[in-house]
Amino acid sequence: MLAGTPRELPPEIDDPAMVPGAQRIRALAATDAVAPRNSLMARATTYAVLLPLAYRIVLLPATALWLVVAQGFGNAWAACLVAVLGFAGSLGATVWVLKVPDRRGTIRRVLLWSDAGFAVAAGLVVGQVNANATSVPWVYFTGTVALWTVARGVPSGLVLTALGIPLQYLMGADLAGVVGGTGMLLAAVATAVGVLVLVGLGTRLALAIGIRQGRTAERARGDRTLHDTVLQSLEVMAMESPEDETDPREQLRKLRDAARAQANQVRRGLAYDEDGSPAGLGAELAGLATEMARDGLRAQLVVADIPDDILPDVRLVAVRDAVREALRNTIKHAGTGSVVVRMEERDGGIAVITRDHGVGYDEGKRPAGFGVSNSMRARLAEVGGRCHIESWPGRGTRVTLWVPR
Numbered sequence: 018m019l020a021g022t023p024r025e026l027p028p029e030i031d032d033p034a035m036v037p038g039a040q041r042i043r044a045l046a047a048t049d050a051v052a053p054r055n056s057l058m059a060r061a062t063t064y065a066v067l068l069p070l071a072y073r074i075v076l077l078p079a080t081a082l083w084l085v086v087a088q089g090f091g092n093a094w095a096a097c098l099v100a101v102l103g104f105a106g107s108l109g110a111t112v113w114v115l116k117v118p119d120r121r122g123t124i125r126r127v128l129l130w131s132d133a134g135f136a137v138a139a140g141l142v143v144g145q146v147n148a149n150a151t152s153v154p155w156v157y158f159t160g161t162v163a164l165w166t167v168a169r170g171v172p173s174g175l176v177l178t179a180l181g182i183p184l185q186y187l188m189g190a191d192l193a194g195v196v197g198g199t200g201m202l203l204a205a206v207a208t209a210v211g212v213l214v215l216v217g218l219g220t221r222l223a224l225a226i227g228i229r230q231g232r233t234a235e236r237a238r239g240d241r242t243l244h245d246t247v248l249q250s251l252e253v254m255a256m257e258s259p260e261d262e263t264d265p266r267e268q269l270r271k272l273r274d275a276a277r278a279q280a281n282q283v284r285r286g287l288a289y290d291e292d293g294s295p296a297g298l299g300a301e302l303a304g305l306a307t308e309m310a311r312d313g314l315r316a317q318l319v320v321a322d323i324p325d326d327i328l329p330d331v332r333l334v335a336v337r338d339a340v341r342e343a344l345r346n347t348i349k350h351a352g353t354g355s356v357v358v359r360m361e362e363r364d365g366g367i368a369v370i371t372r373d374h375g376v377g378y379d380e381g382k383r384p385a386g387f388g389v390s391n392s393m394r395a396r397l398a399e400v401g402g403r404c405h406i407e408s409w410p411g412r413g414t415r416v417t418l419w420v421p422r
């Protein structure tokens with residue numbers, strides 16, 4: 018065993034007869050989180066299997082060429098035939114491993130047994146034709162040992178190594194040749210073990226990094242959602258207004274309406290993946306204008322004639338939410354009740370510009386807060402876009418949001 022088996026393993030591979038090589042990699046890569054089924058671990062096992070195949074693809078032609086130069090084609094024709102068949106088979110197996118799914122492992126088992134049978138038969142045939150040309154089938158058999166070690170585990174590789182001892186005698190090798198050939202087989206087993214360890218540790222590292230990044234992204238998403246919905250609404254509710262002296266019942270009604278609107282917005286965000294795609298960007302901006310009107314901001318829309326499906330959903334949502342944050346900032350900081358929102362095509366993408374003539378501010382003296390940094394700039398950067406803010410004291414603020422198509 019390459020590693021101790023943990024008490025509980027995530028079901029990355031749904032094959033009940035999973036090959037031991039994959040089991041060993043899965044043990045090395047075990048974490049507390051459940052990875053996607055039949056994905057990362059299966060691919061890791063696939064990449065490990067490619068090494069012995071690449072070994073044969075490189076060495077079989079080189080060894081056959083050396084024999085032809087040293088002994089002539091007439092003495093090495095059988096070895097050359099084995100080299101051609103082995104090269105073609107290894108190349109085909111490489112293509113098959115990379116492109117053809119085999120979730121149950123049935124075809125894999127057939128190919129492994131066929132490969133081992135060909136390796137033994139090639140050694141016996143070449144040994145009978147010319148005992149001095151057995152280096153080619155021995156290269157192939159060494160690759161078979163490494164292949165079985167990776168795919169079926171170390172015991173399988175050692176069994177084939179033991180089988181290689183009588184095979185060498187049948188191929189015409191002397192005692193010194195048998196010792197040297199057996200050393201090659203043991204080196205192949207050790208190399209395969211090293212490959213399994215490296216692939217397992219690399220997979221575990223990739224999982225750990227992916228899980229950490231996923232948790233960080235999920236936390237950022239949650240913080241952003243809270244900021245853009247609940248926190249923004251609470252701040253607007255807490256702002257002083259000239260209407261504060263009106264009927265308390267009217268004030269209570271407005272608070273309830275605002276709370277209801279935000280509850281609906283949060284609910285839409287939670288159910289977005291299930292309910293389908295958002296409307297076009299123009300319709301989303303119109304919805305934002307209606308939403309801001311409830312809080313006292315009049316938004317004048319200038320929308321270009323752009324098809325609704327011009328943006329992928331993920332970019333459309335990013336732009337919409339960034340515009341919402343810009344409008345919320347206008348309500349809280351600009352000291353004005355109106356803003357112009359313009360949508361246009363620009364630089365191979367879509368730009369939305371919000372412009373108010375409020376109090377403005379000095380950009381050099383006011384650092385960007387959470388809303389600008391995360392709800393606008395970071396949100397757009399995640400989808401390949403950008404955010405540019407210009408503000409002048411006493412002259413208002415202009416926010417330009419751009420995403421590619």
